[in-house]
Amino acid sequence: MDQTTKKGIVTELISLLTQGNAHVTFEDACADLTPAQWNQHAPEAPYTIWQLADHIRIAQWDIVEFSLGAEHTSPEWPAGYWPAQTATADEAQWYQTLAQIQADRQRFIDLLQHPTTDLLAPLPHGDGQTILREALLIGDHTAYHTGEIILIRRLLHAW
DSSP states (O other), X not given: OOHHHHHHHHHHXXXXXXXXXXXXXXXXHTTTOOHHHHHOOOTTOSSOHHHHHHHHHHHHHHHHHHHHOTTOOOOOTTGGGSOOTTOOOOHHHHHHHHHHHHHHHHHHHHHHHSTXXXXXXXXXXXXXXXXXXXXHHHHHHHXXXXXXXXXXXHHTTOO
């Protein structure tokens, strides 16, 4: 892939990871919430807003670490990707969750922008995954759960 094509694809991937485009951004979906709201269970919803945000954090961290090297061991599926159903977050934990999501996303963007990153080369420690696929996975997974956060906010009359 020539550098112009790579630069164009990387620009689009960064937009996918950071902008809303056709949907609300993760940051906007999580803005202006109180501890009571991010810890409240909506009727019939299995997770709170914080539990969804923390799941996004864990899954994205796993994808970033996997993308960066073979030394990484993923959490046990599915239990290792979710906080306990009764878990709650205080303000420090809520903001730490949000900060880690941003920091890990930036680490992945740095990987995308690195001159030696081949977007289409299978990762040597994977089973066919590429950096392009992992970028799309982060974007898709985050968008899916961001939609759930908005739905829970609506059920809580906080949107």
